Amino acid sequence: MPKGHILVVDDEKNIGTSLEGILTDEGYTVSKALDGPQALEMIKELPPDVVLLDIWMPGMDGIEVLKNIKEFERDLEVIIMSGHGTIETAVRALKLGASDFIEKPLSMDVLLSAVNRAFERRILNKEKIELKRELVKRYKLVGKSEQIERVRQLINEVSNGSFPVLVYGERGTGKELVARIIHDNGAKREKPFVKINCAAMNEEILEQEIFGINRENGNSTPKRGKLELAADGTVFFDGIDKLSKNVQKKLLDLIKTRKFARINGKKVFSMKFRILAASEKDISKAVQEDEFLPELQKEFTTSIYLPPLRERTEDIPDLVNCFIEDISEDYGRGLREIDDEAMAELMLYKWPNNVKELKNILERLAISVPTGKITDSDVRKILRGGSDVKSFDYDGYSYKEAKKKWEKEYVTNILKKNSWDLKKAAKEMGISKKTLDKKVKAFGLMRKKKKTASQVVYQKTLKTSVVLCGQGLHSGLKTGLILVPQPPDTGIIFANVSTGETVEANIDNVESTEHATSLKKGKSNVKTIEHIMAVLNIYGINNLLIKITDEVPIMDGSAVDFCELIEDGGIIEQEGTCEAIVIDREIVYGKVGKGSKYIKIEPYDGFAVKYIMDYPPPIGKQVAEFVSNGAETFKKEIAPARTFGFLKDVEYLEKKGLISGGRLNNVVLLDNEKVINTELRFKDEFARHKILDIIGDFYLLGRPIRGKITANLTGHSENIALLRKIKSLY
Incomplete structure (x- = not known):
């Protein structure tokens, strides 16, 4: 199914044909027009999703065409293309409603990035419209319990105010839902609702995300923060209790002065937005535990408590009926029924993840029970992982x-x-x-090892395609990647944008481990895959097509941008499952001992990595440990750690033709005494980066691994060697 419809408007036929070929390969339907009047007629007859519009055309130029488009298709995404671009022209086009401005000759990366952004905006606009419908149909508080009636009452009381409101309750109780209802019921309903995930980033990155930043080197475009993007809408701080004391102080100052500025910025912005916040714990308890500023707590004069589902079980039948109706509509199936015994099972369950878990369970039931009523047996299978006894068929036996x-x-x-x-x-x-x-x-009976929840998981992919542009580690050249969702059981596949040749991300295709992990299959070659693979491992992405040139961009040497890219694309669970490799014995590569180079893995209920390094200054002795508790921990503790190397290695690599300036820009550089080009993000940043490499390499078996890894002075070669031993045993 095509990803969308793009109209290319350019009087040069060869440009239109080239763009048609590129965009068709990316999955879009493409139409072409050679002039403005033809384009306007085509848009009126069948409006496309996005228009690529050349600015310099005979007769009616692009600016005039843009004006006409906006008169009858105000929300249509228009990207202006120009071979003679000036700042004045770009500003004029953007003021008239163009969504982007790109210069000829067109870079494929820039083009696809602009198109991707345009489709993202179009999706967001559609979601805004859908959200208003959903708020009537789905995003409503369901239930008649006394607790929910109290929540409704409080929502009505606070919706038309401008003061900060805190919503608190356990995970999955619907805190964001309540925040969205408050926003939609208030005077700012037509304005942006901007969410900030306070627990997803470390302090430095989160502060930039909130306030924005003016880059000190002056070469990079300033980054607008979420506060600016919210304008006069609503800012929702999800997990406000997870903010550091430093960021809490800045938030307190924002509320008191109603002013803020970007990091390193001089321009002061006025606060016109409303603040809503959510927490899994009562903020007063966080204050008592010295985790939250009492002054900031006082600013939240109103709070709304969402009770866990186990405390309002009388609402479960209404929630079940509501969700079943929605799910039946989503899956295109008739309205399902659930018998009384099944409902009783649902009401007896404790629901540790609350309403969100209830909905997920019902979605699984809708898939696993395609016909007939949902019974108590069906519910037990999902809730407890049990199965009913199937009687043996005795026909034909003595x-x-x-x-x-x-x-x-x-x-x-x-x-x-x-x-x-x-x-x-x-x-x-x-x-x-x-x-x-x-x-x-x-009878030859043997107990099968129990598969835990962490051992068998649903496969995942992205909701939508996303694009990222950066710089290669080896080449130093501009490169990029496009992530494309794939169906279950596809796996992680790298594809060359130019040739279309592919190589699967598995250990059999590892060609080189010198300085980075590289894959090769036939003529297809891809370098520096470990950072993106680490992110896919932590986020549990099993099925994805990664389109690149021949090298994954390393960005700033860390994995932070890849995390943001995955979150921008969104993650969805798929019907297929994936069984983790559970380590049940110690497996070692190398000789274990002080000063020896070795890597080992041993049984562990989860996934953990410990890395030990002991070198002369400026590295010294570093020990870092990471226990995987999900993406948030990874983003804070491991993803920001950057690649590092010595200046003397740069000359060696240049002689071998392996780099062309890349290392100088996106690697922590060392001489014999000190770090020379940046401030370290962590005291043990180098050991943390080695953990990042291990997490990436250890996703090359195509399945998550449950075990504890300990490594001493090792690199990619040892990682792959241990992986090969694991593969031979499991």
Whole structure:
């Protein structure tokens, strides 16, 4: 299915043909017009999603065409193209409603980036319209309990105000939903609703995200913060209790003075937006624990508590019926029914993740139970991971054979029921443990290892394609990548933008581990994959097409931009599942010992990495540890850690033709005494970056790994060597 419809308006036929080829390969439907009048007629007859409009055309020029478009298709995304661009022309076009301005000759990266942004804006505009509909249909507080009636009352009381409001409650109770309803019911309903995830970034990056930044070197475009983007709308601080004390102080100053500025900026902006915030804990408790400023707490004069679902079980039937109606519509199926016993099962469950978990469970039921009523058995299978006993089909068997089959099935079920405790199972059967032990051996029964929730997970991909442009580590040249969602069981695939050749991200295709991990299959070659692979590992992305030239951009040497790219694309769960590799023994590559180069993995309930390095100054001894608790921890502790190298290595690599300036711009450079080109983000930044490399390399088996890795003085070569040993065993 095409990703969208683009109209190319250019009087040069060869440019129109070239753009048609590029954009068609990217999955778009493309129409072409050679002049303004033809373009206007085509837009009136069948409005496209995006217009690529040349500014210099005979007769009616691009500016005039743009004016006409905006008269009857005000929301249409128009990207201006010009071979003779000036600042004045660009400003004029943008003031008239153009969404972007790109210069000829067109760079493929710049073009696709502009088109991607245009489609993102179009999607956002559609979402705004849909959101208003959804707020009536879906984004409503469901239930008749006393607690929910109180929440409704408070929402009505605060919606038309401008003062800060705090919404607090456990994960999944609907805090963002309440914030959106307050925004939509108030005077700012037509203005932006801007969300800031306070727990997703480290302090430095979060501060830039909130306030924006003017780059000190003057070469980079200033970054607008979320406060600026909110204009006179609403800013929603999700997880405000996770803010550092430093950022809390700045937020307090913002509320008191109603003014703010970008980092390194002189221009002062007035606060015209409203502040809403959410927390998983009561802020007063955070104040008592010295985690939250009491002065900032006082600014939130009104708070709304959302009770957990287990405290309002009387609302579960209404929630279930509401969600089933929505899910049936989404999946294009008839309205489902749920029997009384199934509803009773749902009401008895404790719902640790609250309403969000309830909806997810019902979506899974809609997929796994395609016909008929949803029964209590169906619910138990999903909630408890259990399964009903399937009776053996005895047709065609003699009495003796059928008896043996029945006995084996009976013994197996009793053992499962008693968690394979032979003593308890034997007591229930009325036989001795010795007799049961004989039967277990006779039937060849073997307890299967229990698959935990972390062992079997749903596969994931992105909601939409996204584009990122940067610089290569080896070449120093401008490069980029396009991430394209893929169906279940596809895996991670790299594709060359120019040739279309592909190479799967798996250990069999690793060609080189010198300085970075590179893949090769046939003529297809891709370098420096470890950073993007680390991010895909942590976010659990299983299926993705990554279109690049021949090298993944390294950005600032860290993985921060890749994290933001994944979040921009959004993540969706798919129907397929993926089983993790669970390490059940110690596996070692190298000789374990002080001063030796080794890497090992051992059993662990989760995923953890420890890296040890001990070199002469300026590196010194560094030890870093990371325990994976999801993307937020990774973004704060590991993703910001940058690639590092010595100046002497630059000359060596240049002689080998491996770099062309890239290292000087996006690597922490060292001489024999000190770091010479930047301030370190962490005292142990180099060890943390080694952990980043390990996380990336260890996703080359195509499945997540559950185990604890310890590495000493190792690099990509040792990572891959240990991976090969793991592959041979699992």
